[in-house]
Amino acid sequence: MTESAATDQFTTKSGNKTADSSTLINTITEALLEKKAKDIVLLDVRELTTLTDFFIVCHGTSDTQIGALASSVSQKTKKEIGEAEWKKEGLEGRRWIILDYVNVVVHIFSQDKREYYGIERMWNDAKITKIEDPEIENS
Numbered sequence: 001m002t003e004s005a006a007t008d009q010f011t012t013k014s015g016n017k018t019a020d021s022s023t024l025i026n027t028i029t030e031a032l033l034e035k036k037a038k039d040i041v042l043l044d045v046r047e048l049t050t051l052t053d054f055f056i057v058c059h060g061t062s063d064t065q066i067g068a069l070a071s072s073v074s075q076k077t078k079k080e081i082g083e084a085e086w087k088k089e090g091l092e093g094r095r096w097i098i099l100d101y102v103n104v105v106v107h108i109f110s111q112d113k114r115e116y117y118g119i120e121r122m123w124n125d126a127k128i129t130k131i132e133d134p135e136i137e138n139s
Contacts, residue, residue, distance in 0.1 A: 020052055023081055024104045029131050031076035035069050038111070040131035043123050052105045055126075056117050059109040061093040069108045070097045075133055079102070 025042060032040055037058035047055045056116040060066035070091060077083040083101060096113045101104040107119055120128065 021103050024077070024083060024101055025054060027080055028056055028073050028101075028106055031072040032056070032108075033131070033133050034068055034076075035065065035072045037069050037108070041120060042115050042129040042131060043120065044127040044129070045123055048125055049122065051082075052100075053103045055105050055107060055119065055123065056131075057087070057107045057109070057114070059114045063110070065088075066094045066097060066108055066110060067091070068092075069084065070099060070106075072077045073099055073108075075105055091105065 014111060029040060029042075040056065040058040043055040043057065044053070045051070045055060058069065060069050071089075074085060074088075077085075085099045086102050087100040088098065095110045096117070097106075099108070109117070120131040
């Protein structure tokens with residue numbers, strides 16, 4: 001692969017480099033909070049793998065909400081920071097949707113699939129940050 005092809009792989013459709021992780025994480029978590037995602041956690045896996053830098057894990061309470069969570073993330077990242085998923089999977093089944101933004105990978109589960117696969121347990125050496133809804137905290 002040429003150097004140009006390698007760098008093109010990780011650029012947005014607009015030709016800009018992908019967003020920095022902090023901006024991407026903030027945009028994704030805002031989108032998840034807007035649609036009332038449950039138990040959002042951020043796993044910092046930079047020291048543990050070369051696959052990605054961060055996982056964002058959450059779950060929804062129904063197939064409809066799981067689809068809405070994925071749609072909200074996709075739309076908000078495109079609209080606000082011009083970022084499109086590099087890969088996405090699970091949209092039809094809506095039991096475990098993966099939105100891969102290269103340096104941040106979003107896992108949106110049904111509650112039973114989240115408990116079964118245990119991403120947080122699998123990456124228990126990661127630094128884990130629980131994302132709280134500021135509206136709930138302030139009420």
